[in-house]
Amino acid sequence: MSQPPENAGNSRQTDGRLARGEATRDRVLDAAELCFAAHGFAAVTIRQIAREAGVTLGVIGFHGGTKEELFATVLARRTETLTAERLKRLDVLRARRAFSLRELVDAYLTPYLEIASRGDPQWRAYAQLIARIVSDDQFYPRVRELYDPTAREYMAEIRRLRPEASEEALATVLTLTVSSMLSIVASRARIAGLSEGSPVRQPLEYRTLLVDFCTGGIEAALAPS
Amino acid sequence: MSQPPENAGNSRQTDGRLARGEATRDRVLDAAELCFAAHGFAAVTIRQIAREAGVTLGVIGFHGGTKEELFATVLARRTETLTAERLKRLDVLRARRAFSLRELVDAYLTPYLEIASRGDPQWRAYAQLIARIVSDDQFYPRVRELYDPTAREYMAEIRRLRPEASEEALATVLTLTVSSMLSIVASRARIAGLSEGSPVRQPLEYRTLLVDFCTGGIEAALAPS
DNA sequence: TGACTTTTTATACGTACGTTCAGATAGTTT
DNA sequence: AAACTATCTGAACGTACGTATAAAAAGTCA
Structure with a gap:
C-alpha cells in the first residue's frame, strides 16, 4: 500500500475525507475479493477489479497498492x-x-x-x-x-x-x-x-x-x- | 491444433519429417505439462513454454494450437x-x-x-x-x-x-x-x-x-x- | 536434380497488462 | 477566504501477451 495516510494514532473522527477514503477502500477490497475468488490471482486483472468496484484504475493503486499487496490485504482482512x-x-x-x-x-x-x-x-x-x-x-x-x-x-x-x-x-x-x-x-x-x-x-x-x-x-x- | 498433417490413415513410416515433428510435438507437450502443473493455466505464458521446450514461439502454435487447445491436449494425453x-x-x-x-x-x-x-x-x-x-x-x-x-x-x-x-x-x-x-x-x-x-x-x-x-x-x- | 511437403525461424500485429503521476476535485482547518 | 490535505481522474509509460505468417530450412520422393 502506498499513499493512504496513517491516521491511526489520533484518528480525527471529523474528517469526512478519511471516511470516504475508507469506504472506497472497502469497495476496492470487496471487488478484489470477488474477482480473486472467482478466477484466481493470475487470471484477474487490475482493470477487472476497477470495473467491478466502479472506480478508475488509479484508485486501485492508491488504496490497494500493487496487485500482490492487494491480494495479501484481501486474504488477511x-x-x-x-x-x-x-x-x-x-x-x-x-x-x-x-x-x-x-x-x-x-x-x-x-x-x-x-x-x-x-x-x-x-x-x-x-x-x-x-x-x-x-x-x-x-x-x-x-x-x-x-x-x-x-x-x-x-x-x-x-x-x-x-x-x-x-x-x-x-x-x-x-x-x-x-x-x-x-x-x-x-x-x-x-x-x-x-x-x-x-x-x-x-x-x-x-x-x-x-x-x-x-x-x-x-x-x-x-x-x- | 492447426497445421500438422493428419497422416493417420496410411502413416508412412519412412517419412523422417513426421517423426521429427512428433518428437518436437512431444517436447512442446512435455514443456507445457511442466509449466501448467507448476503455475496453473492463467499464470503460464506461451513464451515460457517455448523456452522450457527449447523451441521458438511459432512452434508452439504449429504443434500445440492455441493456449486453450494446448492445455486440453496436455490434460487428455x-x-x-x-x-x-x-x-x-x-x-x-x-x-x-x-x-x-x-x-x-x-x-x-x-x-x-x-x-x-x-x-x-x-x-x-x-x-x-x-x-x-x-x-x-x-x-x-x-x-x-x-x-x-x-x-x-x-x-x-x-x-x-x-x-x-x-x-x-x-x-x-x-x-x-x-x-x-x-x-x-x-x-x-x-x-x-x-x-x-x-x-x-x-x-x-x-x-x-x-x-x-x-x-x-x-x-x-x-x-x- | 527438381518438384513437393513438412517443419522451423524470425518477425510483426494488435491488444492488454501493471504501474505511475501530474493535475483536478473535494473536504478540512486556520 | 486561503492554505492544506486527502482523494480521485485521466492518461500515459514500457512491457509482455497470444496469435499469425511469410520466408527459410529440412526432408522425401519421382
Whole structure:
C-alpha cells in the first residue's frame, strides 16, 4: 500500500475525507475479493477489479497498492474473524471435563461452513478464496502465517485424544480434513454433476456428513495398526 | 491444433519429417505439462513454454494450437493410462466373489499415488496438474468428461456395498475421497510445515494412511444414522 | 536434380497488462 | 477566504501477451 495516510494514532473522527477514503477502500477490497475468488490471482486483472468496484484504475493503486499487496490485504482482512470463531469453540471444549474427537472436528469445520453459507456474498467469496489458496502449495507461505497457528492448536488437542499417533500422521490427517472441508465449497459443481438431479446445497447442509467423514477418517487413520 | 498433417490413415513410416515433428510435438507437450502443473493455466505464458521446450514461439502454435487447445491436449494425453489402471483394478475386484470397501478405495487411489511417485518428472507433473484442475470447479466441464465416467463406476460399487446410502451422499463421499487424495500431492508443503522435522515423503508412502482415512470416512458418513 | 511437403525461424500485429503521476476535485482547518 | 490535505481522474509509460505468417530450412520422393 502506498499513499493512504496513517491516521491511526489520533484518528480525527471529523474528517469526512478519511471516511470516504475508507469506504472506497472497502469497495476496492470487496471487488478484489470477488474477482480473486472467482478466477484466481493470475487470471484477474487490475482493470477487472476497477470495473467491478466502479472506480478508475488509479484508485486501485492508491488504496490497494500493487496487485500482490492487494491480494495479501484481501486474504488477511477476514482471517481474524474466522480464527476467533474457531478458537472460541476450542475454548468452549477445553473448558469442559472431556470432549469427543467428533466435537473437536466439528468445532474446526463449522465456522468455515457457516462463513461459506452466509447471505453476504463477500463472505462467501472469502470462503472460496480460502479454498483456492489453501489447496495450492504455491501460497503455503501465506497459509502458514494465516491459518497454521490455529491448525496447530487443534492438532494439539487431537494429540491429547490419540497420544500414540505420530506427529506426521497428525499433520496429515489434519490436512486431509481441511481438504475435505474445502472441497465442499470448491467442488460443488462436481458433487452436483455426480449426483444428477440433486439440488445445489449450501455448504452448511453438508455439516453432518462432512464431520462424520472426517471424524471417521481420523479415527481410522490414527488407530494403532 | 492447426497445421500438422493428419497422416493417420496410411502413416508412412519412412517419412523422417513426421517423426521429427512428433518428437518436437512431444517436447512442446512435455514443456507445457511442466509449466501448467507448476503455475496453473492463467499464470503460464506461451513464451515460457517455448523456452522450457527449447523451441521458438511459432512452434508452439504449429504443434500445440492455441493456449486453450494446448492445455486440453496436455490434460487428455495421459488420462487413458490412469483410467485404464483404475478400471483394471476394479475388474480384478469385480471378478472376485466379494471385496471390501477398503479394497475398493485402494483400487481407486493407488494408481494416482503411483503416478505421482514415479521417477518420470512428466508423470509427476501430470499428477500435480490433475490436482489443480479437479479441485477447481472452473474446470469441471473438462473433469466431467475425463474422470467422471470412472468415478461413476466406483460409485456404483460403493452403492452395492452400501445400498441404503443416498445418491447424493455417494457423490459427496467420493468427492471428499478425491480431494483427500489430491491433497497428498497438492499440500505436501503444508503437511511438512505442520509436522516440522519430518522428511518430505513420496505420495505412495501415504497410501495406507490415506486409504484408512477415506475408508473410515466413507463408512462413517454412509452409516445409517 | 527438381518438384513437393513438412517443419522451423524470425518477425510483426494488435491488444492488454501493471504501474505511475501530474493535475483536478473535494473536504478540512486556520 | 486561503492554505492544506486527502482523494480521485485521466492518461500515459514500457512491457509482455497470444496469435499469425511469410520466408527459410529440412526432408522425401519421382
